[in-house]
Amino acid sequence: xxxxxxxxxxxxxxxxxxxxxxxxxxxxxxxxxxxxxxxxxxxxxxxxxxxxxxxxxxxxxxxxxxxxxxxxxxxxxxxxxxxxxxxxxxxxxxxxxxxxxxxxxxxxxxxxxxxxxxxxxxxxxxxxxxxxxxxxxxxxxxxxxxxxxxxxxxxxxxxxxxxxxxxxxxxxxxxxxxxxxxxxxxxxxxxxxxxxxxxxxxxxxxxxxxxxxxxxxxxxxxxxxxxxxxxxxxxxxxxxxxxxxxxxxxxxxxxxxxxxxxxxxxxxxxxxxxxxxxxxxx
Ligand code: IPD
Ligand code: CA
Numbered sequence: 001x002x003x004x005x006x007x008x009x010x011x012x013x014x015x016x017x018x019x020x021x022x023x024x025x026x027x028x029x030x031x032x033x034x035x036x037x038x039x040x041x042x043x044x045x046x047x048x049x050x051x052x053x054x055x056x057x058x059x060x061x062x063x064x065x066x067x068x069x070x071x072x073x074x075x076x077x078x079x080x081x082x083x084x085x086x087x088x089x090x091x092x093x094x095x096x097x098x099x100x101x102x103x104x105x106x107x108x109x110x111x112x113x114x115x116x117x118x119x120x121x122x123x124x125x126x127x128x129x130x131x132x133x134x135x136x137x138x139x140x141x142x143x144x145x146x147x148x149x150x151x152x153x154x155x156x157x158x159x160x161x162x163x164x165x166x167x168x169x170x171x172x173x174x175x176x177x178x179x180x181x182x183x184x185x186x187x188x189x190x191x192x193x194x195x196x197x198x199x200x201x202x203x204x205x206x207x208x209x210x211x212x213x214x215x216x217x218x219x220x221x222x223x224x225x226x227x228x229x230x231x232x233x234x235x236x237x238x239x240x241x242x243x244x245x246x247x248x249x250x251x252x253x254x255x256x257x258x259x260x261x262x263x264x265x266x267x268x269x270x271x272x273x274x275x276x277x278x279x280x281x282x
Contacts, residue, residue, distance in 0.1 A: 008064065008113060009121040009136055012089075015059045016109045019052045020127030023094055027128060028103045035101055038076055043167040044097045049073055052093035056111065060089055072221045081276050083220065083248060085116045092221035095124075096197030105129055106195040108203075112224030117247075122225030124199045133203045133229050141206050141232035148233040150256035151208040156263045159211035160191045162201040166217035168273070176269040177216070183267040198252070202226030205254045206233035212255040212264055214240055220247045220276045230254045236261045241270045248277045 026048040036045050053073040061069070068084065071091040075081045083090075090112040094100050100107045109125040124133040133148070135141035141148040153159060161184055165177060185192060193210060195201050199222060201213040206229045224247055227237055237245040238253045242265045245252060250273045255261040 005113065005115075005120050006136070009123070009134070011063055012060070012111045012113065012121065012123045013132065013134060015056055016111050016123045016125040017132065018059070019056050019093060019109045020125040020130075022052055022055065023048060023100065023107060023109065023127045024130075027100055027107065030101050040167050040169060042098070042169070044101055045073065045076070046094075046097065046101065048100070049094045049097055052109070053091060056091050056093055056109070057089075064089075070220060072219065075221075075276075080279075081220070082279075083114065083117055083277065088114045090114060090221050090224035092199065092219075095199040095222055096195070099196040103128075104196055106197045106200045108197050108199040110199040110221060110225045112221075112228070114224065114247075119224055119228040119247075122228040124203055124225050124229060126200055126203065131203075133206070135206075135225075135229040135232035137228060137232070139232070141229045143203070143207065148206045148229070149208055150205060150230070150233050150235040151211050152256070153211055154257060154259060156187055156189060156211075156260050159189045159260055160193055160209070161189050161264070162193045162195065162204060162210045162213040164194045164196065164198070164201070164215050166215060168217045173217075173271060173273075176271050179269045180267060183269075184264070187263075187267070198222035199226045202230050202254050205235055205256065206230050208233075208256070211260055212253070214253040214264060214268060216240060216251045216271060217273055218250055218252055220250075223247065223252050227252070227254070238265065240268045241265060248275050250274070250276060
């Protein structure tokens with residue numbers, strides 16, 4: 001069958017590279033007073049996030065004017081966030097905005113593309129490190145053209161687990177986040193890490209550098225591209241309570257194998273957050 005989305009993916013890679021160059025040039029020169037906040041004082045956004053999202057969506061729309069778009073900053077500005085069966089681009093112009101503001105070197109441009117609610121390809125450009133992660137459904141995952149494979153470790157006690165605190169400082173949520181963390185540390189695992197970018201955490205799972213990544217509170221644009229990179233590298237995706245990953249649920253568990261996923265499901269004190277596609281007014 002003809003690979004109808006390959007040229008779209010090639011275009012996405014070129015756009016991500018261009019966007020990443022803008023992010024790279026802006027990193028380190030963000031003035032403190034140019035940093036704005038969104039849902040909470042630690043949910044940061046800069047003009048670069050907004051400018052780069054416009055650049056990406058403009059470049060993709062010029063080639064694919066009939067497609068749908070979900071972009072973090074467009075949704076923040078009031079655009080709809082529904083994943084339908086239509087071809088849909090899912091974009092985070094800067095995943096790791098806090099890292100970007102502080103020049104902590106894990107900052108990604110993330111572009112996923114879904115059809116029938118299934119991710120067809122994912123592009124994560126780790127722009128400060130100049131690493132291009134890509135995956136095409138059924139065709140493997142790559143970093144700069146090198147095939148990626150998840151870690152072969154089977155024993156959770158030899159695992160490194162990535163997770164994040166996110167930007168939710170609600171006391172009940174924090175209690176659960178810390179309770180889960182305590183249980184994971186106490187297994188004991190080899191270590192707990194966090195890159196500060198959901199997309200890059202997922203690429204670390206795909207690269208075999210960490211065995212697992214979980215988080216509650218991420219958004220569809222943080223994980224759409226990365227989810228395919230994990231599965232195409234041989235990894236497993238789940239909801240944090242088990243069962244299939246739901247991209248709009250704002251919860252993710254990505255691991256190198258099913259045993260480690262199922263063990264983490266037992267340790268994670270799960271909670272629900274408002275879904276990305278919940279349109280009820282707040
Ligand atoms: C955030 C990063 C961070 C994760 C947050 C995300 P942003 O994305 O991925 O690692 O902990 O949940 O929202 O805001 O930098 O695009
Ligand atoms: Ca972002």
